[in-house]
Amino acid sequence: MTTPSSTTEKLQKVLARAGLGSRREMETAISAGRVKVNGQVATLGDRIEARDKVTFDDRPLNLRGAEEVPRRVIMYNKPEGELCTRKDPEGRRTVFERLPRLKGERWIAIGRLDINTSGLLLFTTDGELANRLMHPSTQVEREYAVRVMGEVKREQVVAMVEGVMLEDGPARFTDVQEFGGEGINTWFHVVIMEGRNREVRRLWESQGLTVSRLKRVRYGNIFIDKRAKAGEWVELTQDEIDDLSNLAGLEPRKVPDMTPEEQNRWSRDKNKRRPVRAMRKPKEPRRKR
Numbered sequence: 001m002t003t004p005s006s007t008t009e010k011l012q013k014v015l016a017r018a019g020l021g022s023r024r025e026m027e028t029a030i031s032a033g034r035v036k037v038n039g040q041v042a043t044l045g046d047r048i049e050a051r052d053k054v055t056f057d058d059r060p061l062n063l064r065g066a067e068e069v070p071r072r073v074i075m076y077n078k079p080e081g082e083l084c085t086r087k088d089p090e091g092r093r094t095v096f097e098r099l100p101r102l103k104g105e106r107w108i109a110i111g112r113l114d115i116n117t118s119g120l121l122l123f124t125t126d127g128e129l130a131n132r133l134m135h136p137s138t139q140v141e142r143e144y145a146v147r148v149m150g151e152v153k154r155e156q157v158v159a160m161v162e163g164v165m166l167e168d169g170p171a172r173f174t175d176v177q178e179f180g181g182e183g184i185n186t187w188f189h190v191v192i193m194e195g196r197n198r199e200v201r202r203l204w205e206s207q208g209l210t211v212s213r214l215k216r217v218r219y220g221n222i223f224i225d226k227r228a229k230a231g232e233w234v235e236l237t238q239d240e241i242d243d244l245s246n247l248a249g250l251e252p253r254k255v256p257d258m259t260p261e262e263q264n265r266w267s268r269d270k271n272k273r274r275p276v277r278a279m280r281k282p283k284e285p286r287r288k289r
Contacts, residue, residue, distance in 0.1 A: 007049050007050070008047040008048060008049045009047060009048065009049075010045075010046075010047055011026075011030060011035065011037065011042055011046045011047065011048050011054075012026040012027045012030060012044075013127075013128070013131075014048060014054075014063055015029070015030075015035065015054075015056065015061075015063075016108075016127035016128075016130075016131060017063075017064075017069055017126070017127040017128050018061060018063055018064065018069075018127065019105045019106040019107075019108060019125060019127060020056060020061075020106070021108075022108065022127075022130070022131070022134075023127075023131055027044060029056070030042050030043065030044055030046075031044060034056060034057050035054065035055070035056055036054070036055045036058075037052050037053070037054050038052055038053050039053070042054075050063075050065070067253070069125065069126050069127070069128070070105065070125050070126070070255075070256045071124065071125065071126040071129060071241060071245070071253045071255065072124060072125045072126075072235065072241075072255060072256070073122060073123070073124045073126075073129075073235070073236045073240070073241050073244060074099065074100070074107070074122070074123050074124075074233045074234065074235050074236065075120065075121075075122060075222065075224065075227070075228055075233060075234050075235075075236055076095060076098070076099065076120075076121045076122075076123060076228065076232075076233040077118075077119065077120065077121075077224060077228040077229060077230050077231065077232055077233070078095055078113055078117075078118055078119060078120075078121045078230075079118055079230040079231050080115070080116055080117070080118045081093065081115060081116075082094060082095050082098075082115065083095070083115055084109055084112040084113055084114075084121070092115075095109070095121060098231060098232075098233065099123060099233060099269075100233065100265070100266040100269040100270065101265055101266075101269055102125065103262075105125045106125070107123040107124070107125065108123065108124055108125070108126075108127055108130040109121060109122075109123055109130070110122040110123065110124060110129075110130045110133050110134060110219065111133075111134055111142070111195045111219065112195065113216060114197070114198055116214070117214045117215065117216065118214070118215045118216075118230065119144070119145075119214075119215035119216035119217055119224055120216045120217060120218065120219055120222070120223075120224040121216075122219055122222065122244075123233075128250065129244065129245065129248055129250060132248035132249060132250060133219075133220065133244065133247065133248050134195060136193075136194055138247070138248060138249070139193050140193070140219065140220045140247060141174070141191050141192075141193060141218065141219075141220060142191065142192050142193070142194075142195065142216060142218070142219055143189060143190070143191045143216070143217050143218035143219075144189070144190050144191075144192075144200050144214060144215065144216050144217065145179070145187060145188075145189055145213075145214075145215045145217050146187065146188045146189070146190055146200060146204070146211055146213070146214055147181065147185050147186070147187050147211070147212050147213035147214075148185070148186050148187075148188060148204060148209050148210070148211055148212070149184055149185060149209065149210045149211075149212050150184055150208075150209050150210065151184070152178075152186055152188075152207075152209060156207040156209065157176050159206075159207060160172060160173050160176065160203050160204070160206070160207065161173050161174070161175075161176060164203065164206045164207075166199075166202050166203070166206065168196060168197075171192075171194070171196070171199055171202070171203055172192075172203075173190045173191060173192060173203060174191045174192065174193060175189075175190065175191040176188055176189075176190050176191075177189045177190075185212060189217070190203075200214060201214065220243075220244060220247050221240075221243050221244070221247060222236070222240060222243075222244065232270075233270075238254070238255050241255055
């Protein structure tokens with residue numbers, strides 16, 4: 001394979017930028033022998049340059065340079081009950097089913113939320129932007145609204161801010177703010193700098209407390225707002241995407257204008273994907289006097 005130089009890039013990075021999946025997913029695909037470079041099965045650590053011929057599952061790929069990849073970003077308001085996966089073997093609803101269709105590209109999730117967590121999810125067509133914003137070294141803040149069952153004591157909050165040891169290593173909130181509530185249910189806003197699995201819930205559980213509701217309200221400098229109701233998406237503005245690019249340490253790039261075909265397709269997709277309605281409680285039968 002090609003030796004390291006200023007004109008070569010890691011194979012998994014180029015594949016992720018092409019929208020085939022995250023870098024981790026591409027590393028798995030390479031290890032499984034699904035990727036070939038110039039007719040030879042690729043291995044982890046391979047680097048390629050523009051002239052190399054790459055296939056994925058024996059399909060030739062038309063790979064582009066970083067500056068050629070359109071940088072679109074949409075904000076999605078995830079309801080509870082949806083999975084952050086492209087396809088579920090059990091047939092459960094996934095977040096990707098509700099996104100606008102792309103031609104020749106695919107949406108890449110910037111982080112994940114578990115099935116019982118709602119709120120802000122960002123998707124982009126730019127694999128490099130997604131990777132930078134998710135990488136722990138970038139230190140991007142994630143803010144959550146949390147409803148906690150039980151009495152929360154000051155020493156418990158202090159412990160979670162100073163840091164506790166979880167099964168996969170130390171974890172901590174960088175900020176905790178109380179937002180009130182009723183009875184044994186109190187709302188807090190908390191901030192973490194990583195995206196580990198169920199990290200917010202596990203931090204509260206480490207103090208013997210249970211999270212009854214969890215919603216992500218901010219990722220970096222993007223706040224969830226009224227533009228997208230539960231189950232709806234909205235495309236971010238040029239200024240918002242530029243702010244995300246700066247946060248990721250990338251040069252801003254103009255968001256491509258949509259073609260008439262794309263406008264029609266996105267409009268149809270949006271009309272088909274109505275917001276999720278909360279289930280109403282059945283009315284109690286009137287008592288006879």
